[in-house]
Amino acid sequence: MERWNIARNHVKFYNNVAVTATYNVPRILLQQFGSRGIEGLVYAALKENLSRQPILGVTIDDEGSTVPRWRRLSSIDLREIVNVVSADPNASADGWVQNSHRTLFPTTGELPLWRVVVAFQESALTEEGSHVSFAMGFFAHHAIADGLSCAAFHLTFLDALNSLVESPSAGPSDLNEVAMVNVPNLPLIPTLEMKAKLSISILFVLLEFIKAFIYNPIDSLNWSGPPVNADHPRPPIASTRSFSLTPAMVSKLIAKCRAEKTTITSLVTVLTARKLALMYPDHKSFTGTVPFSLRKFTGHSPKDMGVFVTNVTQTFSSEANPSTKHMSGAPSPKGKLPAAVADDEKLWDSARAFKRHLDENTASTHNQHVNMLKFVSDYGSYFLGLLGTKRAHAFEVTNIGIVDGGVGGEEGKATFDRVMFSAGGCAYGEPYVVFLATARNGYMNAAIGWQSVVVSDEEAKDLLGYLEREMRGLVEQ
Known part of the structure; x- marks a missing residue:
């Protein structure tokens, strides 16, 4: 199944599969990350998620051959795969989801086989209420995830967010440093x-x-x-x-x-x-x-x-x-x-x-x-x-x-x-x-x-x- 989907992307017959979720997080959690709160929060949770999902840390070698191979990346620059758009997270996501599906999905090199789009309104930071909302779309190469597995990404991302809630920190002093994540050396789970x-x-x-x-x-x-x-x-x-x-x-x-x-x-x-x-x-x-x-x-x-x-x-x-x-x-x-x-x-x-x-x-x-x-x-x-x-x-x-x-x-x-x-x-x-x-x-x-x-x-x-x-x-x- 993995090779099937790698080949399908390689001949450009397919691009990506996605699941989007609208999150509600405690306002105090977002405030820990200062003026760049949404990026800092997402980067921190993605770093934690990488330790829970081994397949997020791979790319493909020999994509066009009959025997392509996974290669674990040494590190990931989250700035290259996280895009924040200004949109109401509780409104229809059709526009930015459609644009993300139409964006060519790179499958080789030093980037992983997924990307994230976050819909957020800065005005939410000054509103009243105990929680703040943002929507996040996880867009993946079909060789690493089917629909249920895209949902699984959100389940472990939610776990990562709640880990941050339970263990609050002062937030990043340098957002650029937080964006660079070392990929943990984890074994891939067995295939179908x-x-x-x-x-x-x-x-x-x-x-x-x-x-x-x-x-x-x-x-x-x-x-x-x-x-x-x-x-x-x-x-x-x-x-x-x-x-x-x-x-x-x-x-x-x-x-x-x-x-x-x-x-x-x-x-x-x-x-x-x-x-x-x-x-x-x-x-x-x-x-x-x-x-x-x-x-x-x-x-x-x-x-x-x-x-x-x-x-x-x-x-x-x-x-x-x-x-x-x-x-x-x-x-x-x-x-x-x-x-x-x-x-x-x-x-x-x-x-x-x-x-x-x-x-x-x-x-x-x-x-x-x-x-x-x-x-x-x-x-x-x-x-x-x-x-x-x-x-x-x-x-x-x-x-x-x-x-x-x-x-x-x-x-x-x-x-x-x-x-x-x-x-x-x-x-x-x-x-x-x-x-x-x-x-x-x-x-x-x-x-x-x-x-x-x-x-x-x-x-x-x-x-x-x-x-x-x-x-x-x-x-x-």
């Missing part, structure tokens, strides 16, 4: 392949081989956007937009899904398939993919960082009577889905069916798509071979679930109550990617990522607006 039994059956291999190299007919009624275009910008220029649901709405939506014996991931997957059926009525089927984590099979903790992800796919049909291979993704009557209609039994039947499909296909590591990577000898050539081909999926729904940022407003503690998950786009990827993330006892964020050369901005915003209306409608009835 080292920790999980990635078994695979001969029949599964044969079927995948036949589809890849012998016979895989193209269904003209299956929509997945335009073919992978060699002339499109690389890395992809991704766009990001999002909306949030309040903690009260989140609680109601979770309760409703539980009552219907399904999950938010399954619900949003079916809603997305339904909307695409309305947007592209000349097509009859839409294949979706849902990444999921194999972390539970590795023995790694929720705070360990690495790449432990694979995916489950399913094709949804907009026809009234879909084939046995397809699930129903048919729009409701009259081709409209207002809130009063969205809560129909057909919707919940499909969401329950998809949850069963997910449960069945995530129960073990056997016959997972990630298990096939061992049969690819040259990942770079594989990616370049995708140019001109049909995209495999119409959409992706990826959910990192509930991230524990502590109890909001807890006296004397650092916490976070907003989390946003996003990525910088994939050259051969799905036209639409829906990202979901929720802070425990806090907000849920739903974001959409797309490339304007693949689908129009209007179409993407239409899908986002639809999902917001339907999700709100289900809890406001």
Whole structure:
């Protein structure tokens, strides 16, 4: 998995993956660092985080070869990878998150494979209140982190902040000195392949081989956007937009899904398939993919960082009577889905069916798509071979679930109550990617990522607006 993602970045088919969190820290903690309080605080916490996350201290040697290697850096100048922007941390982060995804991500040399963007307003320093807010986005090379691992970065960063709360200091006398951090000599945690039994059956291999190299007919009624275009910008220029649901709405939506014996991931997957059926009525089927984590099979903790992800796919049909291979993704009557209609039994039947499909296909590591990577000898050539081909999926729904940022407003503690998950786009990827993330006892964020050369901005915003209306409608009835 690590080599796969290194090669994908090297041929500029991918750029970065990110999780952003909005922190609330005791005001006295920020004041320890004087007029440059936010930089000093972030530098101090990042230094502590480097001692908790070994993968943060590496770069890549021989990136373009079939056998790239990690190299531990001797030191990191945090001034080169931390960028502070003036923005309201409690407002939408779409603008600065999108800009960060579009910034070329260096992968070799003397810089690590991640960077941090902090949204902060200086006026917060003179406001009243016991706590101060800032938002921080962690942007990482996909070879060192998947979505859950980007969240793990925030979990240990939060621990680092609270360590500073428990052991206050006078702050740095020279901010430049604090920015230079020696990388601790820590062993990397074992990879997915080292920790999980990635078994695979001969029949599964044969079927995948036949589809890849012998016979895989193209269904003209299956929509997945335009073919992978060699002339499109690389890395992809991704766009990001999002909306949030309040903690009260989140609680109601979770309760409703539980009552219907399904999950938010399954619900949003079916809603997305339904909307695409309305947007592209000349097509009859839409294949979706849902990444999921194999972390539970590795023995790694929720705070360990690495790449432990694979995916489950399913094709949804907009026809009234879909084939046995397809699930129903048919729009409701009259081709409209207002809130009063969205809560129909057909919707919940499909969401329950998809949850069963997910449960069945995530129960073990056997016959997972990630298990096939061992049969690819040259990942770079594989990616370049995708140019001109049909995209495999119409959409992706990826959910990192509930991230524990502590109890909001807890006296004397650092916490976070907003989390946003996003990525910088994939050259051969799905036209639409829906990202979901929720802070425990806090907000849920739903974001959409797309490339304007693949689908129009209007179409993407239409899908986002639809999902917001339907999700709100289900809890406001």
